[in-house]
Amino acid sequence: MYDLLVVGAGPYGLSIASHAAAAGLNVRVFGRPMASWRDHMPRGMFLKSEPRASNLSDPERRWRLDVYCEGQGVTARHGEPIPVEMFAEYGLWFARNAVPKVDERTVSRVVALRPGGFETVTEDGEVLPSRTLALAVGVLPFVEIPSVFDGISPSLVSHSSHHGDLDRFRGKDVTVIGGGQAALETAALLAEQGTRVRVLARADELCWNDVPPPWQRPWWQSARSPHSGLGCGWRNWFYAERAGLFRRLPEPTRARIAATALGPAGAWWVRDRVEPAVEVLLAHEVAAARAVPGGVRLDVLDRADGAGTLRTLETEHVVAATGFRASIDRLGLLSDGLRSTLATGADGAPQAGRDFESPSHSGLFLAGLVTASAFGPAMRFVHGATYTAGALVRGVRRRLHTGPREGIVPAPGRHGTPERVRR
Template sequence: MYDLLVVGAGPYGLSIASHAAAAGLNLRVFGRPMASWRDNMPRGMFLKSEPWASNLSDPAGRWNLSAYCTEQGLTARHAKPIPVEAFAAYGLWFARHAVPEVDERTVTRVTSGPDGFTVVTEDGEALYARSVALAVGVMPFVEVPSALRGLHPALVTHSSHHSDLDRFRGKDVTVIGGGQASLETAALLAEQGTRVRVLARADRLVWNDVPPPWERPWWQSVRSPHSGLGPGWKNWFYSERPGLFRRLPEPTRARIATTALGPAGAWWVRDRVEGAVELLPGHEVATASAVSGGLRLDTVSREGALRTLETEHVIAATGFRARCDRLGLLSAELRGTLATLPDGSPAVGRDFESSAPGLFFAGLVTASGFGPAMRFVHGATFTAATLVRGVHRRLRTTPAGSRVPVPGGRSRNQSPSPVRP
């Protein structure tokens, strides 16, 4: 019987595992490390977050992105984006140094019982744990507009379905969405010779400004402080005080989770899009149908004007919707016990524990409770430390001699860092 099973090996799962191992919990970690970063983002993409806001979290802060870049001879500098491939490699490096060995099998089922949880792997092995942390990332929550659902994957895909875009060379592609995924995908397509257009509901595209210099007069910092989610006091609050965010009234949290840090493109991709990509803001797909050679899209503008266009493929860069009913690895009985928020995401307490005792959630699925930081890597630091304290509260005590050795970390015989109850 394990103290904790961590399901997921992305930035949140690896960070939780690092904190849990250092705190002396008997744990196992499941998942292919950094899988979505390695498999679901095209080559040539960059991390939108600042390098200093993109650290995975270990208790000592030893295995951060800056340390990795220094070791590899790379540059991690404010206002200089990091390639996604480099960030994925950093995550693998973090896993080797700060986390117990990761079991790369996929977890297919989690059920609950009177003594804890049963976790079943893809090859049928059952393991038992007193608590489970689900850090499954974003892939279970892919969202595609209703007008495009049901069409063949040869015609419609989600932006997260592509590790490269080579198949679209010389073709005509329509990208739907006004955020970073849409705009950067469109830029990469245009740069490889694809005829591409971006169709977005908003009346105009939004572009983030170049961040202010790291070193600047004190009065500028006071007026608009740096934060892990960008400059400004609102972003600072969302980024650095998720525990206080959770205390806001639920309707306020829901509104902020829906509207804050809305769709926008990074400043460094703007010149790659404007003038190179056909932009159609203020349009939404009303109906879509397969035709010879691709699809026909019937669109409607904000003013109600209709337009029809034909394209060979649609890439829906339309984000993710974190709902409990999309967590197919949870048994129906366990899903049925979960209290949910109005948006369908799980209601979690101050330490990320759900209404099912011992079942914890991390990442995007907690954004409606803890704020926009949970949509970004930056939120992993707060989550990992807070969630592991919550596991301790649930377990009450840590069994002696149950520590898991961590490569490059403290030895089995060293005392773990204290965790306040």
């Protein structure tokens, strides 16, 4: 039986596995390493985060991004974005050096055992028992496409994360929905390959991140607006560097911050690629959509004219760069019995308590986007993996030492019976 089984091999899963192995735990990690970065981001994209904020985490900090870049003859500099392809290769290098061998099979089911522990079922039917389990499934299970597009074929409407390349849209007409980095960088790449592209954004204006100030600054500038893994300023510093203190805030405050902090904005280095080349329709919202011969017809509410005029627009394809929503109902790999026991917050995400352990199910640990309302906005970014890995593995060691309390602790007002997989 494994001490810890990690489901997911992105930055969070690999970081957790590295810390667990260094702590002497019998750990197994499942998933295709860096899959979302390798398969779901088009060539030509760059990391929005600074290189210093983009390290995967190992206890000795040996396998950093700047070390990898140096080995490739590249210097990771402050204020210079790193190509996504290089970051993905860095993650594979980290996996080879800092993590026990990754099992690239997909996990199809996780079942709770009584009085404690888990059985994890792989895509080919193998069943593996573990005393604790860490869910580090990334963002892909939580893709959010507005309901106005329900029922329209994926060949006509897709999410920005569904594309490893954009070649299929050469010479076509594409409408991108959204006003954040994913929307703006996708639109820039489309325009640069000859696609006729427009961006529809609900906001009255686009937000652009500023060029970061130099890393070395006069002390008084640093004191006024310190650097952090999420940008400059004391508020960002608190979110980035004090996740443990963030968790002590009242739950309504945490939920509000997680939902609103670091909202949609484009990186400074993509602005010059968008403004001269991409049609941007601000204060526009899709009210209805339907498939028509040759593409999609959009009924668009135009608030830019002050009258809220309804206009019609036809396009060959819609790319919804509309983010992700971490809700428990999208964790389909959890058995019904396990999922029904988990307490959730107001945002529908499973609650994460001390050391990222579920407060309603002993031994189940959560990581990444699903923990943003508990530990702050940093959990939406690679930077949050460092705090998560250290705290979560400490929690696993504590749980292994104390053992299960009573196995499953039902969420308030909800009941479920643990299930076993029959071999």
